[in-house]
Amino acid sequence: MSLSTLLVLADGRLPAGAHAHSGGVEAAVAAGRVHDLATLRSFLVGRTATAGEVAAAFAAATCRALTGPQLQDALGGSPDRRGDEPGGPRAFAGVDSDRVRELDDGIDARTASPALRAASRAQGRALLRAAARIWPTTPSTTAGKQPHHPVAVGIAAAAAGLRPREAALVAVYGGITGSASAAVRLLGLDPYAVHALVAELAPECDRLAARAADRADLPVDDLPAGSAILLDIGAEQHATWEVRLFAS
Amino acid sequence: MRPEHPARAVRIGIGGPVGSGKTALVAALCRALAGELRVAVVTNDIYTTEDADFLRRAGVLPDDRIRAVETGCCPHTAIRDDISANLDAVEELEEDLGELDLILVESGGDNLTATFSKGLVDHQIFVVDVAGGDKVPRKGGPGVTTADLLVVNKTDLAPLVGADLGVMARDAAARRGNLPTVFLTLVGDPGAEPVTAWVRDRVAHGVDPAAADHAESAPPHTHSANAEPHGAGAG
Ligand SMILES: Nc1nc2c(ncn2[C@@H]2O[C@H](COP(=O)(O)OP(=O)(O)O)[C@@H](O)[C@H]2O)c(=O)[nH]1
Numbered sequence: 001m002s003l004s005t006l007l008v009l010a011d012g013r014l015p016a017g018a019h020a021h022s023g024g025v026e027a028a029v030a031a032g033r034v035h036d037l038a039t040l041r042s043f044l045v046g047r048t049a050t051a052g053e054v055a056a057a058f059a060a061a062t063c064r065a066l067t068g069p070q071l072q073d074a075l076g077g078s079p080d081r082r083g084d085e086p087g088g089p090r091a092f093a094g095v096d097s098d099r100v101r102e103l104d105d106g107i108d109a110r111t112a113s114p115a116l117r118a119a120s121r122a123q124g125r126a127l128l129r130a131a132a133r134i135w136p137t138t139p140s141t142t143a144g145k146q147p148h149h150p151v152a153v154g155i156a157a158a159a160a161g162l163r164p165r166e167a168a169l170v171a172v173y174g175g176i177t178g179s180a181s182a183a184v185r186l187l188g189l190d191p192y193a194v195h196a197l198v199a200e201l202a203p204e205c206d207r208l209a210a211r212a213a214d215r216a217d218l219p220v221d222d223l224p225a226g227s228a229i230l231l232d233i234g235a236e237q238h239a240t241w242e243v244r245l246f247a248s
Numbered sequence: 249m250r251p252e253h254p255a256r257a258v259r260i261g262i263g264g265p266v267g268s269g270k271t272a273l274v275a276a277l278c279r280a281l282a283g284e285l286r287v288a289v290v291t292n293d294i295y296t297t298e299d300a301d302f303l304r305r306a307g308v309l310p311d312d313r314i315r316a317v318e319t320g321c322c323p324h325t326a327i328r329d330d331i332s333a334n335l336d337a338v339e340e341l342e343e344d345l346g347e348l349d350l351i352l353v354e355s356g357g358d359n360l361t362a363t364f365s366k367g368l369v370d371h372q373i374f375v376v377d378v379a380g381g382d383k384v385p386r387k388g389g390p391g392v393t394t395a396d397l398l399v400v401n402k403t404d405l406a407p408l409v410g411a412d413l414g415v416m417a418r419d420a421a422a423r424r425g426n427l428p429t430v431f432l433t434l435v436g437d438p439g440a441e442p443v444t445a446w447v448r449d450r451v452a453h454g455v456d457p458a459a460a461d462h463a464e465s466a467p468p469h470t471h472s473a474n475a476e477p478h479g480a481g482a483g
């Protein structure tokens with residue numbers, strides 16, 4: 001695994017459409033639920049424990065589906081060494097069978113709000129486009145051209161030579177920074193204080209990513225299914241606004 | 249007038265500060281060209297559907313030929329650094345409407361530094377107005393300096409705001425070398441004659457094949473085994 005490749009995929013400046021999505025912050029700000037640093041912190045903690053954990057789990061599972069079983073399993077030995085080879089593991093066609101589509105369906109089932117499903121697919125499509133241009137080996141999968149965003153993260157990670165844990169990290173960390181930077185733009189919060197929050201949540205990202213990698217082979221029904229009902233309701237209301245700055 | 253076998257529609261970006269007349273120019277171009285070319289429009293107003301609604305109300309294009317893109321408070325990001333939402337809109341227009349000749353992409357109003365990515369458009373027009381002050385061309389910035397066409401709009405207002413068009417012409421020429429600049433008043437010239445002629449010419453030349461390749465924007469091709477998006481949330 002290449003640490004710098006992980007940075008490339010996790011970079012907020014990756015041209016994959018994330019800047020136009022607030023992760024539910026715009027709706028929460030309008031409802032008065034997020035208005036300062038403390039309420040943003042609660043929002044980020046809650047979002048990470050629900051939508052964040054789901055995203056991490058599905059990104060890891062998709063990456064696993066496309067990069068094959070851990071060597072650890074095959075050799076009964078030390079953790080996943082294949083990733084340390086130059087260039088890292090490569091996505092290979094044919095492993096997917098129907099697993100990626102099942103994972104994509106699994107996110108549909110976990111996302112009550114149609115507006116959130118549409119936003120997730122829009123971001124998935126944008127990320128796939130970016131990945132295909134950056135890593136030409138990006139495989140096409142049974143999830144089609146606009147998979148849910150966590151699935152697209154798993155596909156991009158596999159194409160980039162990353163492993164399930166890194167895919168999960170990109171998914172959960174990207175959810176936090178996307179919401180945090182939207183809050184900076186909408187509320188004019190002190191950007192240093194907001195980034196201190198992001199740093200405070202970083203260990204939680206590590207923990208969720210490790211867990212997601214451990215469970216990357218589980219049946220779809222056994223993967224995390226946490227949801228935050230106010231995110232769903234907020235997204236539905238947001239989609240009907242006449243004037244909004246973010247796509248979701 | 250149309251190129252014989254368009255690789256894809258010619259994409260022209262229209263940028264410039266808030267209120268300079270971008271939407272009015274888009275409306276004028278649509279009115280003038282919709283009879284002879286297959287035209288569609290993508291708008292990037294920071295307030296989502298403002299510009300799109302104006303174009304619909306003005307009745308210059310049918311509803312389904314106009315798409316609005318949200319830019320997350322960063323209009324310049326959406327046309328320059330991360331063009332994915334705009335590419336999506338362009339692709340959707342092409343998928344829904346079939347072959348097109350011209351797609352106009354209006355940026356959200358921004359400052360003098362905002363320009364379009366070459367990954368999004370083939371040519372760009374930068375619109376400033378005389379009411380913004382006759383010093384704007386001298387200030388330069390990438391929009392004024394590098395746009396393929398600089399439009400100085402609202403010349404009808406020049407006497408009212410004390411703008412010296414001669415100064416603007418001289419400064420623009422100094423900043424832009426051989427690149428063209430036109431002076432316009434949409435009040436006096438609702439067909440935007442010089443801009444329409446320039447756009448018609450760009451469309452007639454078609455898309456440079458290298459650029460078509462460069463701006464190729466489709467996600468990875470799906471093989472037969474791979475289904476199109478499925479499930480209730482698609483789109
Ligand atoms: N006097 C005058 N007003 C104009 C001209 N072109 C546009 N406007 C007006 O300027 C205002 C802003 O135009 P708009 O197209 O919305 O600007 P945008 O923000 O750049 O899209 C509108 O009220 C237009 O009617 C012009 O040539 N002369």
Ligand SMILES: [Mg+2]
Pocket residue numbers: 270271272293299354357
């Ligand atoms: Mg406008």
